[in-house]
Amino acid sequence: MDLDLIQLAVPTLAKGLWLTAVLTLAAVAIGFNLGLALAVMRLSKNRFVSGFAKGYSTVFRGTPLLVQLFLFYYGLGQIAFVRDNPVLWWVIGDGVHCAVMALALNTAAYTSEILRGGLLSIPGGLVEAAQACGMSRLLCFRRITFPLAIRQALPAYGNELVLVVKGTSLASTITVLEITGHAKRLMSQTYAILEVFAIAGMLYLLINLVLITLVRLLEASLTRYVPR
Template identity: 75%
Template sequence: MDWDLLHRAVTTIGKGVGTTLTLASVSLALGFCLGLGLAVMRISGNRLLSGFAEYYSAVFRGTPLLVQLFLFYYGLGQFDFVRENPILWWVIGGGMHCAIMALALNTAAYTSEILRGGLMSVPVGLIEAAKAAGMSRALRFRRIEFPLAIRQALPAYGNEMVLVIKGTSLASTITVLEITGYAKRLMSQTYAIFEVFTIAGIFYLLINAALIFAIRRIENRLTSPGR
């Protein structure tokens, strides 16, 4: 085993861990907020809002994330109004911003379905009891519906978080130097494909193992008696 190569690979690829975690955390935070809004729209009685949320989910879940990344990064830049608008150009002009936007919009579609299932699993009797107690719609959602929905949705949402971590690897295709980006650069310099990408895979495995452990601890805490 080439220990010099191993040390170089760990050191080089490790530089991308921070970028990977930033991509994942910001995308998940934005995607969760948007997904929650879409989930509420789906179960609302408004056909227009429900239809919009349904079609949004179908489009982003039905097309590959890589295609979405390319459309945002390479496609939107072809339009004059995008290049001339400083805000829009700030979003898609840089690989990091564009990757966060694509990941957030993509995970929002999956998150909306996960949260919708959680919200629909809340017993109707609890909601009726809250109404009878005089709780407002917002108060019912904050104290009853949302906490119970999160308990039901957390296992599935944990899987979505893991998928987002792995999805960040696609950001390397639009010049973002995260774990895979550094691995590709080092591979082109050393041609040690197996060694370099094995180490990159170990980095992803360690990150996801820590995430899964944290999610299971939260699940146990939420489902333990007396909570």
């Protein structure tokens, strides 16, 4: 690989590194909370509430993220009500905002299924014991159900975090200059397709290695009392 190309490509692609991190953190923060709400809704005895959560999960997990991005960015922008509403246009009219929304809504669907599995894995006896001690449902959820569910769901959720990082590369299709967006621009200038995207891939790998390490450290901390 040409040294001059490396000196040109690395600083250029690094410009998109911070935006990739911002997209990931914002999407995960929104998507986790929304996914938790959907997971609780799925376990509701109310058919309408559980049916809505199930339908949401089915739609967003059953359609490609790229299609969702295009529908939000190009499709909703054609609706007069969206264009005339300042709040909606603030979300849809900006590529970064739209990418965060699409990534968050997408990961929320997968997160809801992961957390639902974690919640279902909690033994019913623990919840009954907490209620017998006088704990309210909210206090029981905060102190017992949720921490245990997170411990069970963390390995699978770690994989979802990696998928979110890789999913940010699709934001380049709606004019967002994250790592892949800068790579496409640099490729059109240098025509060094292999070299440019090899460096871009290494940056994504670096981000994911850091994420995986953090998830494993958190998992080790949460399971430090569990016999190996």
